[in-house]
Amino acid sequence: MSRVLVPSDGSPNSLHGVSHVAQEFMKNPDLDIHVLNIQQPFSKYVARFTSRQARMEFHLEQAAKALESTRQALDRAGIPYTVHTEIGDKADCIADAARRLRCDRIVMSTARKSSLVRWVEDSVTNQVIERTTVPVEIIVGDAASSLERVGIPAGVGTGLLALGMAAAD
Numbered sequence: 001m002s003r004v005l006v007p008s009d010g011s012p013n014s015l016h017g018v019s020h021v022a023q024e025f026m027k028n029p030d031l032d033i034h035v036l037n038i039q040q041p042f043s044k045y046v047a048r049f050t051s052r053q054a055r056m057e058f059h060l061e062q063a064a065k066a067l068e069s070t071r072q073a074l075d076r077a078g079i080p081y082t083v084h085t086e087i088g089d090k091a092d093c094i095a096d097a098a099r100r101l102r103c104d105r106i107v108m109s110t111a112r113k114s115s116l117v118r119w120v121e122d123s124v125t126n127q128v129i130e131r132t133t134v135p136v137e138i139i140v141g142d143a144a145s146s147l148e149r150v151g152i153p154a155g156v157g158t159g160l161l162a163l164g165m166a167a168a169d
């Protein structure tokens with residue numbers, strides 16, 4: 001039995017990974033699917049004014065909302081899966097969950113982005129690849145927004161130009 005971890009935040013791009021795993025399950029019903037949602041922890045300043053139980057209930061509620069479309073897609077297809085919710089750094093939680101659950105691979109989906117954008121940003125996908133020994137399968141999602149395709153490279157170019165001008169002075 002092959003065990004696969006599918007991180008999902010409920011975004012349209014994360015559903016590409018879920019669809020890929022669902023298609024694989026149709027070919028191999030022995031696939032053991034683990035869906036993971038990660039919630040960001042509250043800052044220590046917010047945590048001081050809320051109980052641990054209230055924070056946990058909030059995180060579980062947010063995870064349920066985020067995973068609604070993922071669960072619906074898998075339920076409609078009649079695919080069994082296990083849901084996990086963790087709180088913390090996304091890349092660390094994914095790598096730790098894959099190791100703890102003894103997954104054979106991690107299936108992640110990501111937006112289509114330019115090489116420059118991927119180079120500039122420190123994406124969760126890149127961090128997971130660096131932090132885990134479990135193979136990571138990347139499923140390409142939708143194209144990046146026009147801001148990401150044009151704005152970020154333009155901003156980087158402007159920043160480099162400003163540095164060049166400052167160095168010339």
